[in-house]
Amino acid sequence: MHSFLQSQVSRPFLTWQLILDWAEEHYRYRTFSKDERIPARSELLYLVQRGAVRLVGTAQMSAAAGNSKSDSTAIDSSEEAFLGFVGAGQPFEIVAQSPFKLQAYAHIDQTSVVWMYWQDLDNWPHFRREVMDAFRYQHQRKLLWLATLGQRRTIDRLLGFLTLLVEEYGEPCELVRKTGNEPGYCLPWALTHAQIGSAIGSTRVTVTRLMGKLRTTGFIHTHGDHIICLPSASRGRRLGA
Numbered sequence: 001m002h003s004f005l006q007s008q009v010s011r012p013f014l015t016w017q018l019i020l021d022w023a024e025e026h027y028r029y030r031t032f033s034k035d036e037r038i039p040a041r042s043e044l045l046y047l048v049q050r051g052a053v054r055l056v057g058t059a060q061m062s063a064a065a066g067n068s069k070s071d072s073t074a075i076d077s078s079e080e081a082f083l084g085f086v087g088a089g090q091p092f093e094i095v096a097q098s099p100f101k102l103q104a105y106a107h108i109d110q111t112s113v114v115w116m117y118w119q120d121l122d123n124w125p126h127f128r129r130e131v132m133d134a135f136r137y138q139h140q141r142k143l144l145w146l147a148t149l150g151q152r153r154t155i156d157r158l159l160g161f162l163t164l165l166v167e168e169y170g171e172p173c174e175l176v177r178k179t180g181n182e183p184g185y186c187l188p189w190a191l192t193h194a195q196i197g198s199a200i201g202s203t204r205v206t207v208t209r210l211m212g213k214l215r216t217t218g219f220i221h222t223h224g225d226h227i228i229c230l231p232s233a234s235r236g237r238r239l240g241a
Contacts, residue, residue, distance in 0.1 A: 023114040032106035051111025053086040186229035
């Protein structure tokens with residue numbers, strides 16, 4: 001349960017250091033505060049060097065203000081949805097296609113991002129292959145995400161969504177229980193119930209209620225400030241009706 005790319009593990013240190021040196025020399029490196037919007041745009045490649053990036057999608061919609069056909073007044077509204085994380089060592093790009101808008105935010109403090117044009121990757125051919133492998137892996141994870149969102153019951157979508165996140169980003173931990181400690185995995189970052197609700201097509205109130213049910217049945221644990229954990233033994237268990 002870890003990110004597909006780890007900047008200090010899977011990537012040779014020398015290559016990564018060369019990229020950082022190049023980014024600083026060309027003013028393509030910046031550190032962001034928690035919840036600060038990253039001014040990302042299409043046609044650029046972004047690399048998370050440290051921290052975590054939160055991707056959010058916004059759909060612009062127009063609705064008629066009146067029922068009369070002669071009333072041409074329109075009201076513009078937007079609906080924001082949490083689309084996932086990009087962890088340290090992972091790439092991402094912004095796709096612009098009306099009426100959808102993709103935005104990136106620093107999910108934790110001191111999140112550092114490098115950006116470049118795709119042709120800049122020609123400077124590091126081996127790294128280019130690594131980036132393409134990472135995007136293929138992300139595509140596979142998104143297919144699993146879509147399969148999870150296709151579940152009819154909200155509680156199934158919720159547990160499937162949390163399981164996917166913990167499988168990808170979870171870190172080993174010890175869960176304290178009345179019967180003794182139990183091994184598990186915890187997300188390294190907090191996630192609000194409103195963000196979870198936007199990801200699975202539900203509301204914050206419903207997520208709060210179902211999170212309580214999952215905690216009671218032992219499928220998940222939480223501690224601290226919205227830190228979500230899954231016990232190792234929960235894998236393969238099924239929710240009752």
